[in-house]
Amino acid sequence: MTEISENKAPVLTIDGPSGAGKGAVSAVVAERLGWHLLDSGAVYRAVALAAIDREVDPGDDDALTRLCADLDLTFEPGADGISVVLDGRPVDERLRSEAVSIMASKVASRPPVRRALLGLQRSFRQPPGLVADGRDMGTVVFEDAPVKVFLDASVEVRARRRHKQLKEKGESVKFSRLFRDLAERDRRDRDRAVSPTVPAADAVVIDSTELTLDEVVGRLLDLVEARLGREKEN
Numbered sequence: 001m002t003e004i005s006e007n008k009a010p011v012l013t014i015d016g017p018s019g020a021g022k023g024a025v026s027a028v029v030a031e032r033l034g035w036h037l038l039d040s041g042a043v044y045r046a047v048a049l050a051a052i053d054r055e056v057d058p059g060d061d062d063a064l065t066r067l068c069a070d071l072d073l074t075f076e077p078g079a080d081g082i083s084v085v086l087d088g089r090p091v092d093e094r095l096r097s098e099a100v101s102i103m104a105s106k107v108a109s110r111p112p113v114r115r116a117l118l119g120l121q122r123s124f125r126q127p128p129g130l131v132a133d134g135r136d137m138g139t140v141v142f143e144d145a146p147v148k149v150f151l152d153a154s155v156e157v158r159a160r161r162r163h164k165q166l167k168e169k170g171e172s173v174k175f176s177r178l179f180r181d182l183a184e185r186d187r188r189d190r191d192r193a194v195s196p197t198v199p200a201a202d203a204v205v206i207d208s209t210e211l212t213l214d215e216v217v218g219r220l221l222d223l224v225e226a227r228l229g230r231e232k233e234n
């Protein structure tokens, strides 16, 4: 049973597979609304980084539970937006490494880790509101959120976006390999037993394949206004 937070600040949940543009969309929408932002992927990545640094086996649930209980993790305003600070040090660069991505998907599949991180994620729900970016924001963490979106895009477009990003960083990876890995990761995320990446029953599904960032942002702002405007009238 999911406990529902006492704090009723509005939440816009944005879930979906990797590469659908959730990160960019969430940051712009949070800025435009003046709301807080939760990048829940960064929370799982921080646990993964701590597990690597402390040599915790991702199959050892007890050790992972202790790691989460001891986690010294804060999100602080930095020069390029919000900075993730682990044990007093900013770790933004390291969070994006391939080793951390692989470990993050392992720790994220462990139910005790997901349970241990619920309180931390829910603590972001503060007035005037929260934009929550992830996989299970609308289905588990903020089940009672008034506005839920599931942002999708074709595997082809997501693989192309990722390919372009990597090329800009000077990394050359074959497109066919990226495409295959992404399709495989989608299948794993969708089919996993705990918190699979699926739309909540009451989520609005937006396919961003043919849309620009501005168009997606516009749709989300319209949805928030329509829903919260209606709530004020009632």
Ligand code: DC
Binding pocket: 018, 040, 041, 042, 044, 045, 101, 104, 105, 106, 108, 109, 133, 134, 135, 136, 137
């Ligand atoms: O969105 P991302 O790539 O930063 O996420 C990192 C990992 O954490 C990825 O394997 C998906 C997982 N994740 C999750 O299981 N639940 C969330 N709410 C957010 C991320």
